[in-house]
Amino acid sequence: MIDPKYSQLLFTFLMALFMSGVMSLVITLYNIGLVDGIVMIWLEAWLFAFVVAFPVINLVLPIVRRLVTLLVKRPPERDKA
Template sequence: MIPQKYEFFVFTFLMSLCMSFFMSGVITFINIGLVEGFAGLWIEAFIKAFVVAYPTIMIVVPQVRRVVKLVVRQG
């Protein structure tokens, strides 16, 4: 198991992996449809999206947590 001190990195990695995988598939499908070679184009888009998504989520998550604490009532 991974030590708890790495929880943030594991969370951001898995979140960016999932989101970039699904979103790249949806956007690729919307843009070109279900064409021959779709899977290869999707994987190419996924890799590019993940490279952007991982550092972005590492920056955005702490900011979003702060905003959530401001707008969510305690108790």
């Protein structure tokens, strides 16, 4: 098992892996359709997308967390009687 101190890095790795895979497939199919060699074309696009996505997710994650904190309404505080 992986040490818990690496959980954020593992999260961003898996998020980048899945999102870049899905998005590169959708965009590749949209742009060129089902042509001969589509799997190799998509895999090359996926590799490129992942190489970009992984560091970007690590860079923007703290910003996104702060934005979510600002945008989500806090529950009312209860009286501590």
